[in-house]
Amino acid sequence: FNSRSLDGVHLTITAGPTREAIDPVRYISNHSSGKMGYALAAAAADAGAIVTLISGPTNLPCPERVTRVDTISAQDMFDATMGTLDNCQLFIGCAAVADYRPSSIAEQKIKKDNDSMHIELVRNPDIVSTVAKHSKRPITVGFAAETQDLLHYARGKLERKNLDLIIANDVSNTAIGFNANDNAVTAIWKDGDCQIPQMGKSQLAAQLISLIAEKFFAAKN
Numbered sequence: 001f002n003s004r005s006l007d008g009v010h011l012t013i014t015a016g017p018t019r020e021a022i023d024p025v026r027y028i029s030n031h032s033s034g035k036m037g038y039a040l041a042a043a044a045a046d047a048g049a050i051v052t053l054i055s056g057p058t059n060l061p062c063p064e065r066v067t068r069v070d071t072i073s074a075q076d077m078f079d080a081t082m083g084t085l086d087n088c089q090l091f092i093g094c095a096a097v098a099d100y101r102p103s104s105i106a107e108q109k110i111k112k113d114n115d116s117m118h119i120e121l122v123r124n125p126d127i128v129s130t131v132a133k134h135s136k137r138p139i140t141v142g143f144a145a146e147t148q149d150l151l152h153y154a155r156g157k158l159e160r161k162n163l164d165l166i167i168a169n170d171v172s173n174t175a176i177g178f179n180a181n182d183n184a185v186t187a188i189w190k191d192g193d194c195q196i197p198q199m200g201k202s203q204l205a206a207q208l209i210s211l212i213a214e215k216f217f218a219a220k221n
């Protein structure tokens, strides 16, 4: 284990949830805490990487030696991510990006005048796939949070999103995944996979960063 395994490597990582505004006081979001992404950013900085952490709204402090860019919506996170690609060798998409946003944001607070209402949603851009299909493509790592058929869906995403590596976790188990302090994952690449058992997110992050560094240098050589 080389403790400076990502020395000097420019890394961009997305973390946390996004918020999609409905009106000036309401939004659609999800249960992501950002803990896994922040732990990865910290572990990568410890391994010598030059880290830009593109964060959705979280309550977490910015890890030491990490540059944080604060974003709110998926579109903000997309724009901030694209802005780093000129100087990015490795990308980790760890954010729980909202798949849809309201098609328009009401200018004023919506009143409860009706017994039911409809909010039309439109697709958000897929950040990790856009990165992986970009002409300045960095080595690209994604996450797959699933509640069923974890490995099957994760391998599908690896291929469809053109990723080098995908980290799959089972969010139906509340002891791991969203908001938990522990996680357990399976890392999957084109011709292999490896399981990392349940442990604290910072210890897991250090192991994942070692694996990602190995794949990064294997892909470069």
Ligand code: C5P
Binding pocket: 014, 074, 093, 094, 095, 096, 097, 098, 099, 124, 125, 126, 127, 128, 129, 141, 142, 143, 144, 145, 157
């Ligand atoms: O398709 P799904 O959301 O399950 O894929 C998860 C992976 O894709 C994660 O790496 C997540 O950060 C990324 N993603 C993204 N932009 C989106 C949706 C997901 O970067 N709009």
